[in-house]
Amino acid sequence: MLNCKQASQLASRLMDEELPFWEKFSLKMHLFLCRSCSNFSRQLDFLRKVSRHDENMPDFQLTDEAKQRIANALIDKQRSN
Amino acid sequence: MDDDLNVQTWLDKYGDYLYSYAFLKVKDRHIAEDMVQETLFAAIAAKNTFSGQSTIRTWLTGILKHKIIDHFRRQSRVTAIGDLVDQDDEDNLDYFFRNSGSWIEKPESFPSPESALQQQQFQTIFQRCLSGLKTRQAEIFLAREVHEMNNEEICKHFSITTTNAWVLLHRARLALIRCLKIHWIDR
Numbered sequence: 001m002l003n004c005k006q007a008s009q010l011a012s013r014l015m016d017e018e019l020p021f022w023e024k025f026s027l028k029m030h031l032f033l034c035r036s037c038s039n040f041s042r043q044l045d046f047l048r049k050v051s052r053h054d055e056n057m058p059d060f061q062l063t064d065e066a067k068q069r070i071a072n073a074l075i076d077k078q079r080s081n
Numbered sequence: 082m083d084d085d086l087n088v089q090t091w092l093d094k095y096g097d098y099l100y101s102y103a104f105l106k107v108k109d110r111h112i113a114e115d116m117v118q119e120t121l122f123a124a125i126a127a128k129n130t131f132s133g134q135s136t137i138r139t140w141l142t143g144i145l146k147h148k149i150i151d152h153f154r155r156q157s158r159v160t161a162i163g164d165l166v167d168q169d170d171e172d173n174l175d176y177f178f179r180n181s182g183s184w185i186e187k188p189e190s191f192p193s194p195e196s197a198l199q200q201q202q203f204q205t206i207f208q209r210c211l212s213g214l215k216t217r218q219a220e221i222f223l224a225r226e227v228h229e230m231n232n233e234e235i236c237k238h239f240s241i242t243t244t245n246a247w248v249l250l251h252r253a254r255l256a257l258i259r260c261l262k263i264h265w266i267d268r
Binding site: 003004005006008009012013015016017035036037039040042043044045046047048049050051052053060061062066067069070071073074075077078 | 088089092096097100101104114117118121122125174177178181182183184187188189190191193194197198203207208211222223225226227229231232246247250251254255257258
């Protein structure tokens, strides 16, 4: 039987890749029985959804203005070369 | 022109990635934007030297890293250069789990992502939590969750093993959830 630390590691891995059958099976068993870890697993989904929501990350994405400015600068630069 | 070697496509494909990478280090929007531009300028000049040994993303990030180091040198912010060294610190999961492997603080349920996204405050808090991660964790989390790189790409790009990637992502996620719990849920 997995403990919560192991289960949380597997739950995190499952966000990134398929797990081998037995690992997935024991994770599912654990999540079925453990409220804390099933909350954690839903929190992982939460993180993914809010991270992949477009307008959510102004600090980590170029603004449209900046993109346009850089695109123009690149065109000028390539012309002058 | 071959798409792979079209600089304009690089801006569309990798611009956000390069920007977030620079922003994490310099913490200034305008400087980070300038760095993306300088990186692409340098890439035009050095286009013929791209060997195809690495991916375009990795090659561009390499150029960007030099720009960032130059920037800190110019500012003679010696301490900041320490930030650039990729430290895989020895901190472990003890902060979150007891020796027995049980949670120290049991995860509770969060509101729905949809309702969170409707709160303006949430976005500010979330970005602050992200910026508060250790640089390496933040880079990998952003690569995975925001820029949607898969594990294989992440391992290649950051030259780390699969296990490293799992560990870093797991720690980043635990830390972000903890931060949101403190600054958003319990506020």
